[in-house]
Amino acid sequence: MNTTRRDFIKQLGFVSIGFSLLGTACMSNSDGENVAESDDSNRPDRINAWLRIMEDGSILVLTGKMELGQGIGIAVAQVAAEELNTSPNMVEVNLAETGVTANEGYTAGSRSIETSAMSIRNAAAAAREKLLSLASKKWGIPQSQLSLEDGVISSGGQTMNLYELLEGRQINEDIGTPSEIYGKTKRKYVGQPVPRKDISQMVRGDLDYVQDLRFPGMVHARVIRPSSYTSKLSSLDESSLKDFPGFLKLVRIGSFVGVIAEEEYEAIKLSWEVNNLAEWEMGDELPADVPLKAHLKTLDAEVKTEEEKGDWENAFKEAPIQHKAAYYKPYLMHGANGPSCAVALFKDEMLQVWSHTQGVYPLRETLANLLEMEENSIHIKGVPGSGCYGHNGADDVAAEAALMAVEFPGRHVRLQWMRDEEHRWEPYGTAMIMELEAGLDDNGKILGWKYDFWSDGHSTRPNGEPNTLLPARFLDGGHGVPGVGFKGGAVRNSNPYYTINSLQTTSHIFQGPLRKSALRALGAFGNVFAIECFMDELAHKAGKDPVEFRVNHLDDKRAIACLERVKEMTAGINKGNRQGMGYSFARYKNSASYFAVAALVEVSEKDIVKVKKMWGVIDSGETINPDGLKNQTEGGMIQAASWTLREEVKFDKEHITSRDWHTYPIFRFEEIPEVEVEVIDRVEENPLGAGEAAQGPSAAAVVNAVFDATGERIRDLPVNPVEKYLRGIDFKGNL
Amino acid sequence: MKTLITLRVNGKEHEVNVDPQTPLLYVLRNNLGLNGPKFGCGLSQCGACMVLFDGKANPSCLMAVERAAEMEITTLEGLVDENGNLHKVQQAFIDEQAAQCGYCLNGLVIASVGLLNENPNPSNEDIQAGLYRNICRCGVHARVIRAVKKASSV
Numbered sequence: 001m002n003t004t005r006r007d008f009i010k011q012l013g014f015v016s017i018g019f020s021l022l023g024t025a026c027m028s029n030s031d032g033e034n035v036a037e038s039d040d041s042n043r044p045d046r047i048n049a050w051l052r053i054m055e056d057g058s059i060l061v062l063t064g065k066m067e068l069g070q071g072i073g074i075a076v077a078q079v080a081a082e083e084l085n086t087s088p089n090m091v092e093v094n095l096a097e098t099g100v101t102a103n104e105g106y107t108a109g110s111r112s113i114e115t116s117a118m119s120i121r122n123a124a125a126a127a128r129e130k131l132l133s134l135a136s137k138k139w140g141i142p143q144s145q146l147s148l149e150d151g152v153i154s155s156g157g158q159t160m161n162l163y164e165l166l167e168g169r170q171i172n173e174d175i176g177t178p179s180e181i182y183g184k185t186k187r188k189y190v191g192q193p194v195p196r197k198d199i200s201q202m203v204r205g206d207l208d209y210v211q212d213l214r215f216p217g218m219v220h221a222r223v224i225r226p227s228s229y230t231s232k233l234s235s236l237d238e239s240s241l242k243d244f245p246g247f248l249k250l251v252r253i254g255s256f257v258g259v260i261a262e263e264e265y266e267a268i269k270l271s272w273e274v275n276n277l278a279e280w281e282m283g284d285e286l287p288a289d290v291p292l293k294a295h296l297k298t299l300d301a302e303v304k305t306e307e308e309k310g311d312w313e314n315a316f317k318e319a320p321i322q323h324k325a326a327y328y329k330p331y332l333m334h335g336a337n338g339p340s341c342a343v344a345l346f347k348d349e350m351l352q353v354w355s356h357t358q359g360v361y362p363l364r365e366t367l368a369n370l371l372e373m374e375e376n377s378i379h380i381k382g383v384p385g386s387g388c389y390g391h392n393g394a395d396d397v398a399a400e401a402a403l404m405a406v407e408f409p410g411r412h413v414r415l416q417w418m419r420d421e422e423h424r425w426e427p428y429g430t431a432m433i434m435e436l437e438a439g440l441d442d443n444g445k446i447l448g449w450k451y452d453f454w455s456d457g458h459s460t461r462p463n464g465e466p467n468t469l470l471p472a473r474f475l476d477g478g479h480g481v482p483g484v485g486f487k488g489g490a491v492r493n494s495n496p497y498y499t500i501n502s503l504q505t506t507s508h509i510f511q512g513p514l515r516k517s518a519l520r521a522l523g524a525f526g527n528v529f530a531i532e533c534f535m536d537e538l539a540h541k542a543g544k545d546p547v548e549f550r551v552n553h554l555d556d557k558r559a560i561a562c563l564e565r566v567k568e569m570t571a572g573i574n575k576g577n578r579q580g581m582g583y584s585f586a587r588y589k590n591s592a593s594y595f596a597v598a599a600l601v602e603v604s605e606k607d608i609v610k611v612k613k614m615w616g617v618i619d620s621g622e623t624i625n626p627d628g629l630k631n632q633t634e635g636g637m638i639q640a641a642s643w644t645l646r647e648e649v650k651f652d653k654e655h656i657t658s659r660d661w662h663t664y665p666i667f668r669f670e671e672i673p674e675v676e677v678e679v680i681d682r683v684e685e686n687p688l689g690a691g692e693a694a695q696g697p698s699a700a701a702v703v704n705a706v707f708d709a710t711g712e713r714i715r716d717l718p719v720n721p722v723e724k725y726l727r728g729i730d731f732k733g734n735l
Numbered sequence: 736m737k738t739l740i741t742l743r744v745n746g747k748e749h750e751v752n753v754d755p756q757t758p759l760l761y762v763l764r765n766n767l768g769l770n771g772p773k774f775g776c777g778l779s780q781c782g783a784c785m786v787l788f789d790g791k792a793n794p795s796c797l798m799a800v801e802r803a804a805e806m807e808i809t810t811l812e813g814l815v816d817e818n819g820n821l822h823k824v825q826q827a828f829i830d831e832q833a834a835q836c837g838y839c840l841n842g843l844v845i846a847s848v849g850l851l852n853e854n855p856n857p858s859n860e861d862i863q864a865g866l867y868r869n870i871c872r873c874g875v876h877a878r879v880i881r882a883v884k885k886a887s888s889v
Contacts, residue, residue: 069836
């Protein structure tokens with residue numbers, strides 16, 4: 001980016017990529033006004049839905065996915081760069097934006113490489129073939145004598161920039177089936193650890209997050225939260241507010257209350273004042289009197305046999321070794337470091353929203369229903385935010401900003417949640433109970449397997465129903481609350497990847513007391529944690545080495561390769577006093593990345609567990625960016641270890657009591673294990689989703705290591721609950 | 736009541752007309768347009784808003800702007816020299832690709848610069864202890880430790 005352009009953006013606080021070069025602009029213009037959206041140029045079967053050739057021969061890639069910190073930006077740039085034999089430095093990426101990018105649904109489920117990057121790869125390969133054929137006709141030279149590099153076609157001494165070749169047009173042909181994929185044959189950029197461009201911007205404070213957008217005349221908003229999920233506003237005397245510095249408007253729609261002020265700190269102080277003035281009717285009580293684990297079993301549940309094969313009942317009866325165990329995971333928080341934020345502008349009957357949503361199109365549809373507007377009167381531009389690890393408050397805050405913008409038209413309304421709002425109102429990863437039973441023969445072979453799990457649905461993402469957006473329930477009349485949501489999330493990885501001839505898997509789906517939605521890996525975290533701890537328990541019952549026991553039940557060579565490699569990586573490790581080593585494996589969704597992991601833990605005299613080191617081996621098929629894959633995997637291991645050791649959402653009768661980083665502690669630097677990750681790159685295979693692969697296996701490896709250290713099984717998470725942790729450290733915070 | 740306050744930020748004097756109780760963070764971001772420091776918790780618990788006060792790293796989210804007037808403040812932007820060269824810690828974070836979402840990166844870079852100001856050759860344990868006030872949710876800690884170690888050897 002040149003200096004002039006950077007200054008320009010700084011001035012406006014807003015990034016809009018290449019609008020001036022696109023001819024008939026279909027993106028938001030520089031000062032954030034609404035502009036007409038394009039025709040059908042984002043039809044996903046067309047080349048120009050995914051890439052445009054810019055005036056200087058550089059490439060603009062259009063992805064329907066969002067950058068969440070997972071590095072999708074560099075990955076899609078690399079695949080396009082490869083097919084067009086153009087330096088990744090000459091590729092810019094436009095993230096999800098309604099009316100501009102293809103509708104790729106949500107950025108979720110570790111699907112962005114499998115879907116968006118592969119569409120962009122095919123579109124870029126088709127574009128290369130089209131460009132070479134055009135140049136061949138133009139110059140009357142056979143294609144074999146032409147070469148394409150860095151946006152220029154050349155033959156002998158003559159050269160032509162791609163933009164000149166196209167005479168300013170874009171390639172709107174069908175993608176079809178390209179005859180060669182350079183990503184498979186040449187791999188000049190694909191498979192290389194190309195550095196992310198956004199990190200160079202981040203270290204300078206030069207990357208614009210949604211939290212950083214600043215428009216001329218922009219005002220600041222804050223929401224005043226009810227005392228509980230179901231409480232209603234009973235009274236609010238607003239007469240004194242007009243004298244408050246900066247006060248612009250109190251937005252009150254039913255029990256949804258927000259304030260708008262000229263300056264951010266004025267809005268915050270106003271929200272404190274309104275919070276003092278507002279009186280709320282107590283809503284339904286949360287079940288704080290009983291342990292949550294016991295409470296969940298008392299809830300009505302929809303019971304379904306998810307998988308059944310062989311005569312598992314008789315297999316149990318005949319088995320000489322029998323074992324059963326029950327596991328539990330609490331509600332877990334996404335816990336974004338930056339609270340959710342959005343900017344909205346309502347002007348000339350058009351609504352413009354800047355959001356870190358994971359799905360611009362689903363959010364648009366749901367907002368349209370909430371606000372009773374036409375979808376084509378709403379434009380949503382995806383802008384990076386703080387990492388989300390699933391569905392957090394991003395969509396909720398966008399809906400709240402939109403509601404307030406409609407009440408206060410003509411100026412940009414910026415709303416950012418405060419820390420306690422993010423902690424107490426986001427939709428959590430649901431609590432789960434997992435019960436397993438198995439029978440083994442004398443050789444340590446599993447004869448029968450029975451798995452029952454209790455879970456809420458795992459996703460209540462915006463789906464057109466207004467009630468998937470937090471403010472909807474508090475509006476006049478109310479839209480109610482979402483039900484169980486996506487049950488498939490609970491079932492994810494509930495069937496073991498191991499070869500077991502007789503088994504039964506049964507789901508018990510309840511609607512739990514807390515707001516919940518998709519958290520990284522969804523049900524696969526609880527399911528894999530339980531299955532992999534149980535495999536470890538069975539290995540010990542059978543007197544087998546835990547890795548060998550797993551390998552004995554696997555047919556898939558790629559799975560075995562991961563496990564054997566992680567065993568090799570840890571072969572020379574000497575365990576010290578009160579230290580233990582644990583292993584684990586899963587294939588995410590039983591169809592995506594393979595991941596094996598080992599953990600070395602140490603248990604203090606007061607039973608506090610510390611993870612010293614973790615080793616991971618990941619096979620995601622063809623690797624697009626090995627450093628990106630390692631970064632995701634290392635991060636997943638550390639995050640999962642934090643979930644496992646420290647984390648649990650707590651509540652009292654009224655509402656959530658985990659309101660900040662003291663009451664919901666997560667790993668800090670002193671608790672961080674060393675991590676070492678190896679990638680098995682399989683160029684001939686399809687790339688597989690990887691971002692969530694580490695979560696479940698990492699939890700089980702840590703817990704299995706505790707058994708190796710102490711001989712005691714931990715089956716309920718977290719391993720180091722707050723009360724125990726505080727008893728176990730000295731006044732300086734040392735274990 | 737708004738008051739004129741003079742701040743020394745990144746080597747320059749700035750006059751702002753604000754409520755003197757406004758936390759420095761909002762003034763840096765909204766009045767001076769410095770987006771490096773981020774709002775994370777507003778409670779001095781996470782480090783996202785850290786800046787250097789006379790070379791020492793501390794959160795800016797609870798400090799009233801009037802108190803900051805006495806000090807030399809350096810933000811992430813101010814670590815870049817007048818020729819556009821990055822501070823060695825910034826460069827090390829790029830070299831180690833020590834970020835995912837990067838929201839916490841401001842605090843991590845600032846805290847690391849503060850740490851190296853006091854201890855130019857920290858061990859891994861010193862780095863872990865020195866960054867205890869910073870939260871990272873993506874789990875890039877191991878890369879950050881490598882980056883700080885690398886910067887200390889430059």
